[in-house]
Each structure stands twice: as structure tokens, then as C-alpha cells.
Amino acid sequence: MAALALGGSIGGKVQAEVVEVDTWEQLDQLGEAGKLKGKIAFYNRPMDATKIRTFEAYGGCVDQRVGGASRASKYGAVAVLVRSMTLRLDDFPHTGTMHYDSAYSLIPAAAISTIAAEALSQILREEGSAKVSIQLNCKTLPDVLSYNVIGEIRGREKPNDIILVGGHLDSWDVGHGAHDDGAGVVQSMDVLRLLKTLGYRPRHTIRCVLFMNEENGLRGGKAYAKEAERKGEFPLASIESDAGGFTPRGFSFEGDEAVFGKFFEKLTTFESHFTPYDLKFRKGGSGADISPLRGMKGLLSGYSPDSQRYFDYHHAESDTFDKVNKRELELGTASMAALVYLIDKYGL
Ligand SMILES: [Zn+2]
Incomplete structure (x- = not known):
């Protein structure tokens, strides 16, 4: 899968079953039923193509990228994959900032291309389950002085x-x-x-x-x-x-x-x-x-x-x-x- 670490993600190596999540309600239901424990949460809510202004469509799904890791970690998920924020169907993963809530353990978070997201979703639909290996080598280095x-x-x-x-x-x-x-x-x-x-x-x-x-x-x-x-x-x-x-x-x-x-x-x-x-x-x-x-x-x-x-x-x-x-x-x-x-x- 074409994948790219999210900005701020910790590195790490994980292999686990994937659970697709399209809404926050679904996340909470799955989480409360214990179905995210030890799993990789896969956020696959796409940008809404009916919004003429694409920034509105972006605003409607970027919450998955920014806050998705900790919201899944709260229920015991071990990593997250996020569908790239683009309306195109292609193989470029799109990164961007994410934030951890320090109340929950930090887990690796990566974006996957829309083609990879569609394929992964199809496998889950047809096969009923999928296991994914993730290895992220990213790290956050100390700040350095720079200028406007x-x-x-x-x-x-x-x-x-x-x-x-x-x-x-x-x-x-x-x-x-x-x-x-x-x-x-x-x-x-x-x-x-x-x-x-x-x-x-x-x-x-x-x-x-x-x-x-x-x-x-x-x-x-x-x-x-x-x-x-x-x-x-x-x-x-x-x-x-x-x-x-x-x-x-x-x-x-x-x-x-x-x-x-x-x-x-x-x-x-x-x-x-x-x-x-x-x-x-x-x-x-x-x-x-x-x-x-x-x-x-x-x-x-x-x-x-x-x-x-x-x-x-x-x-x-x-x-x-x-x-x-x-x-x-x-x-x-x-x-x-x-x-x-x-x-x-x-x-x-
Ligand atoms: Zn900019």
C-alpha cells in the first residue's frame, strides 16, 4: 500500500487485523464492544464530493487525521491508517498534522492513498478480515531556530x-x-x-x-x-x-x-x-x-x-x-x- 506517516506520529512496527471505521459513532460502538482492542483502526470516510468548495469537504473529514489516533487508542487500537484527504482516486498518500491526547497511549498513524483505501475496504468486504503490517521510521526531532x-x-x-x-x-x-x-x-x-x-x-x-x-x-x-x-x-x-x-x-x-x-x-x-x-x-x-x-x-x-x-x-x-x-x-x-x-x- 502507498503509505506515508502523519506529521507528529511516533514510529513503530505493528502487525494486526484491520477494522474499518467510517463515523465516530461507529468507532464508539466498536470500541465499547471491545472490537478495537489490539486492532488497526482504518478511517475511510472520504471527502464529500457534493461540496462545491473543496475546503469544506476537507474540513468535513480532516478530524480523522488530526484526532483519529488517540480516539482509537482509547479503545485499545494499536495503530491507525487514514484514507488520504483528496477527491482523486490515485496512489499518492497525503500526510498532514495530527495530535495525540496524552491521556491515551501513543500509537503509529499513517495515511494511505485513496486507491489503497478502496482496495483495503474491498478486501474487508469480500474476505471479512485483513491483516496489515506497518513499519514507520518517522520521529520528531528537537526544535531548531528558524525565521520568518x-x-x-x-x-x-x-x-x-x-x-x-x-x-x-x-x-x-x-x-x-x-x-x-x-x-x-x-x-x-x-x-x-x-x-x-x-x-x-x-x-x-x-x-x-x-x-x-x-x-x-x-x-x-x-x-x-x-x-x-x-x-x-x-x-x-x-x-x-x-x-x-x-x-x-x-x-x-x-x-x-x-x-x-x-x-x-x-x-x-x-x-x-x-x-x-x-x-x-x-x-x-x-x-x-x-x-x-x-x-x-x-x-x-x-x-x-x-x-x-x-x-x-x-x-x-x-x-x-x-x-x-x-x-x-x-x-x-x-x-x-x-x-x-x-x-x-x-x-x-
Ligand atoms: Zn499551506
Whole structure:
């Protein structure tokens, strides 16, 4: 089976019977009946293909990956296998973060490809049982010091009011992390390059932040927010690109209701600037790295490209540079630059 350890899993060697689990109710029923003791729990709830926005489908099943190990360990399971979070049927396992509940013993946890998950499920249906051997060599090493990378064009009127564009530098160790989040990193740097090339002198400071360690605990995002607070900066608007380098669809916005209401009204007068891009604006979550800025009452925005292919590559070996379409990436950069320009010029 094509398999990949989950981020944070302990290593280990296990051979045991597999029990398929599709819902938490089923897990509890099986567990309370003693049927998970000494077994490998196999979480096989797929992403819901009826959700048009794939991030909603991801949100609907990622709980299996994040919390599945300890929830199964509670009932005596010895390891877990998790169906990869993708709508594609292929042979790439997709990893991602997981957390242990220290109340239960730590057990190895791995993702398997959707093809492997379908095959394993079929064997269980047809044969009634299956035994699997797992050997994970992963380990968590001690933390080392690393850094966010920051560049800015200083504002000429309100240098302490920051318009941030950002993405994250780290990625999972398989693939290149091209869409997650090489694309966001390139776009964020390119927004500043575009404005600089135009000779634009901003009113507010326009800052590119390449966050470190989004995937494994949001350290860079948290450290950035702490520093911003310490320096007494105001995060006027923060725009994160961490949903892939695909064709732009729009932006989602969250923020203080007073700021937000006014800004949204203004956005409708801006709409003609975005007409060639066919962009839509909506209320909704922004991004992980800028979420620690929430308490500082600025506007937070997430760049929302087309989401249909993001989870084809997300956290998998297939997330490589050749999967990024240059033109789609540049259209996204241009729409981010347009938003930054309008906020800088007209405020919120
Ligand atoms: Zn990411």
C-alpha cells in the first residue's frame, strides 16, 4: 500500500487485523464492544464530493487525521491508517498534522492513498478480515531556530499601519510544496515587486511576510502577531495566499463588524477594477498564518483561487513545481496587487 506517516506520529512496527471505521459513532460502538482492542483502526470516510468548495469537504473529514489516533487508542487500537484527504482516486498518500491526547497511549498513524483505501475496504468486504503490517521510521526531532522572512515598502503617510501579503515557507517533506505554499510565497513577493516596478509610493507600509512553520504548529504566524503587538503596529489589512496557485475566484474577508461593514460597501464601488478577473468577495475565514492577528481588529482576507485541484496535490509527493500554471499564478498575483493598491489608496 502507498503509505506515508502523519506529521507528529511516533514510529513503530505493528502487525494486526484491520477494522474499518467510517463515523465516530461507529468507532464508539466498536470500541465499547471491545472490537478495537489490539486492532488497526482504518478511517475511510472520504471527502464529500457534493461540496462545491473543496475546503469544506476537507474540513468535513480532516478530524480523522488530526484526532483519529488517540480516539482509537482509547479503545485499545494499536495503530491507525487514514484514507488520504483528496477527491482523486490515485496512489499518492497525503500526510498532514495530527495530535495525540496524552491521556491515551501513543500509537503509529499513517495515511494511505485513496486507491489503497478502496482496495483495503474491498478486501474487508469480500474476505471479512485483513491483516496489515506497518513499519514507520518517522520521529520528531528537537526544535531548531528558524525565521520568518520579511520585506516591505515603507508607507509615506502612515508607516505604522501595515498592509500585509503573505504565505508560508515550510512544506511537508514529500514533493516540493509547490502549491502549498510555494505559490503563496511567490505571489506575496511579486505583489511588492509589481508595485515597486510601477514606482508606486504607498501611503501605508506594504509588507510581505513569508511565515515559517505553518504546517507544524503555526509558530511563525504566532511570533509575527506577538512582535506586531509589541511594536504597536496596526495590521490595517492582512491578505494570505495559502490555497494554491490556481485561477483567481475572489477573496474572503473577516474582521471587526464596524470596519468590515464600511469596507464591504466600498468594495462594491471597487468592483469594476476586478471585473476582468471575474472575482467574488464574500465573508469567511482568511488564513492560518494571519489568524493570530485577529484580536488586533484589522481586516483579514484570504485569497481564494479555484479550489477543484488543490487537494489533488495537498501534502503529497505530487505537489511539484510542474503542477503550477504560470499564467494562473500571475492572475492571482495581479488580483492581490489590485486589492492591496485599493486598500492603500482609499483605506478601509
Ligand atoms: Zn499551506
